[in-house]
Amino acid sequence: MSDAPLLVIENLHVSVEGKEIIKGISLQVNRGEVHALMGPNGSGKSTLSNALGGHPRYQVTGGRILFQGEDLVAMKADERARQGLFLAFQYPQAIPGVTVLHFLRMAMKAVRGAETPSPKQMRQAIKEKLALLEMDEAFLQRYVNDGFSGGEKKRCEILQMAVLQPRLAVLDETDSGLDIDALRVVANGVNRLMGPTMGVLLITHYQRLLNYIQPHVVHVLMDGRIVRSGGKELALELEAKGYEGSDTEATASGKRG
Amino acid sequence: MSSIISITQDQLAALSQRRHEPEWLRSLRLSHWQRFEQLPEPSTHDEEWRRNDLSQFDLASLTLATPEAMAVQRALPPEAQAAGVRFADLAEMVRTAPEALRPWLMSDGLKTTDRKWVALHSALWTHGTFLYVPPHVTVAVPLRMTCHLTQGGVAVFPHTCIVADRGSQVMLFETTTAATDRRSVVNTATELFIQEEAQVAYVNLQAWDGQVVSLTTQRAHIARGGQCTTLSVYLGGQTTKAYVETLLTGEGAVANLLGLHMGEGHQQVDLHTLQDHHAPRTTSDQVYKAVLGGSARSLYTGLIHIRKPAQKSNAYQLNKNLLLTNTAKADSIPKLEIEADDVRCTHGAAVGHIDAETEFYLMSRGLSRQEAGRLIIHGFFEQVLGRLQQPPPQGAADPPRNMAGTVQEEILEAIDRKIAAAL
Numbered sequence: 001m002s003d004a005p006l007l008v009i010e011n012l013h014v015s016v017e018g019k020e021i022i023k024g025i026s027l028q029v030n031r032g033e034v035h036a037l038m039g040p041n042g043s044g045k046s047t048l049s050n051a052l053g054g055h056p057r058y059q060v061t062g063g064r065i066l067f068q069g070e071d072l073v074a075m076k077a078d079e080r081a082r083q084g085l086f087l088a089f090q091y092p093q094a095i096p097g098v099t100v101l102h103f104l105r106m107a108m109k110a111v112r113g114a115e116t117p118s119p120k121q122m123r124q125a126i127k128e129k130l131a132l133l134e135m136d137e138a139f140l141q142r143y144v145n146d147g148f149s150g151g152e153k154k155r156c157e158i159l160q161m162a163v164l165q166p167r168l169a170v171l172d173e174t175d176s177g178l179d180i181d182a183l184r185v186v187a188n189g190v191n192r193l194m195g196p197t198m199g200v201l202l203i204t205h206y207q208r209l210l211n212y213i214q215p216h217v218v219h220v221l222m223d224g225r226i227v228r229s230g231g232k233e234l235a236l237e238l239e240a241k242g243y244e245g246s247d248t249e250a251t252a253s254g255k256r257g
Numbered sequence: 258m259s260s261i262i263s264i265t266q267d268q269l270a271a272l273s274q275r276r277h278e279p280e281w282l283r284s285l286r287l288s289h290w291q292r293f294e295q296l297p298e299p300s301t302h303d304e305e306w307r308r309n310d311l312s313q314f315d316l317a318s319l320t321l322a323t324p325e326a327m328a329v330q331r332a333l334p335p336e337a338q339a340a341g342v343r344f345a346d347l348a349e350m351v352r353t354a355p356e357a358l359r360p361w362l363m364s365d366g367l368k369t370t371d372r373k374w375v376a377l378h379s380a381l382w383t384h385g386t387f388l389y390v391p392p393h394v395t396v397a398v399p400l401r402m403t404c405h406l407t408q409g410g411v412a413v414f415p416h417t418c419i420v421a422d423r424g425s426q427v428m429l430f431e432t433t434t435a436a437t438d439r440r441s442v443v444n445t446a447t448e449l450f451i452q453e454e455a456q457v458a459y460v461n462l463q464a465w466d467g468q469v470v471s472l473t474t475q476r477a478h479i480a481r482g483g484q485c486t487t488l489s490v491y492l493g494g495q496t497t498k499a500y501v502e503t504l505l506t507g508e509g510a511v512a513n514l515l516g517l518h519m520g521e522g523h524q525q526v527d528l529h530t531l532q533d534h535h536a537p538r539t540t541s542d543q544v545y546k547a548v549l550g551g552s553a554r555s556l557y558t559g560l561i562h563i564r565k566p567a568q569k570s571n572a573y574q575l576n577k578n579l580l581l582t583n584t585a586k587a588d589s590i591p592k593l594e595i596e597a598d599d600v601r602c603t604h605g606a607a608v609g610h611i612d613a614e615t616e617f618y619l620m621s622r623g624l625s626r627q628e629a630g631r632l633i634i635h636g637f638f639e640q641v642l643g644r645l646q647q648p649p650p651q652g653a654a655d656p657p658r659n660m661a662g663t664v665q666e667e668i669l670e671a672i673d674r675k676i677a678a679a680l
Contacts, residue, residue, distance in 0.1 A: 053617070053621050054617075054620075054621070055617050056613075056617070057613075076620065076626075077617060077620035077621050078620040078621075078623050078624055078625050078626070078629075080621075081620070081621055081622055081623035082623050086621075087621050089618060089621075092618065093612070093614055093615040093618040093619075094615075095615065095618075095619070095632065095633065095636050096636050096637070096640060097635065097636025097637055097638070097639035097640045097643075098632055098633075098635065098636040098639070103622075103632075106622075106624060106628070106632060107622035107623055107624065110622065110623030110624045110625075110628065111622070111623035143636070160622065164622070164623075
């Protein structure tokens, strides 16, 4: 394993269809750390997660992203996954006709390559993770995200994360659309999977997920820039005061000049 | 078409003589020949030929295939043979047991069509298979048949006649392939007679090479309480013009009509389906899906016809197309003709591309772009392929094995070879 930090983002600029959304972000996630990235709608949260995942529509126009010391921007989405990056989607896609079990096997094979376990071991590993996430085995025979409730989709994302065992997980608004029970299950799943060699970047609009997952660092994203970073108390402050207070700092830095 | 392979009626009679065919068969051939001569030439002014290139179907430069031009293999398990199942070469049946053929061969199955090239097929058939399952006999494993065309520049007329007698059950899996160097025209016809309470699954995997132009007719007659599942898989050939027709003639008859097509390059499939309900409480469910790459084309015309006596019938029709390129094209023309007033019919059609967001989702799980496409196509086809289930044998104590499993796997392998070429 490389000694380089897990994720380093330096002065990152990202555009979508020619419009700049991320306007110079820097942050570093080390192994064993959970970072929360919070911000209002339209601040660029999903743009950052898509850029990290390697969505072809999101163009990095400046700065760089180093993942375990390697240039992430040069890699296609599938290569990023094989290097140990996992993106839990805000809106997971349905794949009619493909069962969850088959999909998990394909993904395991793709990500693990030569180290792919035998079909029997795979099935065993998948069953263990299902139990961890309090999910029924019948779930495996359903078509991926096809007719899933919001909660089922998010659990399915966490199940994939559990099975693929990434080094860095980016969770894009995984808490949105979840009732409190589902939120608890998803958060417990993340907590149990988290370990000293893994890092998590939690992207969220609301503070409530942070009642269940304790972040080491909280960043506030406003209009494509990180305007504040701090400990978990920052999240509570945002919950009490809203994002308005942070916005003045963005203004002070020249945004509305 | 009438300038075909410089054959005359006398030569056809002589050919029948050389094959030692009985008088009834010779006159059957000749009567179809006369119909062929009388029926009008297809023209691109006709709705059904409007989108075709007629020169592809031209027979003038081709020779009539000899028996050696196409290798046909069949396997009949000894238990099935002992139970009286016949699964044999048509010419051999003509020699050994012509009377067993007589009620069925080229009878109701085909004579009601007024298509010139079907009449030609019925007059000239060169190769053939006859499958007969006696009353209440269940054939426990899928019967296999492979046809491999080895000569180019020929006109071939393979015929399949399937008779499932009362209460019998059978699945037939037919594979057609070719390795030829010049254009050939394969004019095939399959007749299916599903008698009272019989259950038949008929799977046709068409994987001709790129030199083959095919004209295909399939007509199923389903009697009272009979059930028929057909799966047509079109992967090969330059152009395939196919008619899949189902006549639900007995009360409570059920038809599941499944189709998969994958095209690339300039391949074209022109499929016409007919769900013809003659009797009350009949059900037909037709699903046809196409995946098209390159400049491939799919034309789908589907007719649901519910006749006046067919009250309380259900008919469904669905055509879905997945385009891999901007140059591929799919057209869908559903038609309804409903004469009964207490029926339920639905039809739907859709054309779409592989969704960029879905592709990104799969790639974010480590799949390459090609693997992602393959998985999406598998899923798209699975919703058809997964419906190929043979019903459990009647009175079986053990939980039923999915006999269709190996057939499905083999079809998926053929599709995978095609995907590798198209993606």
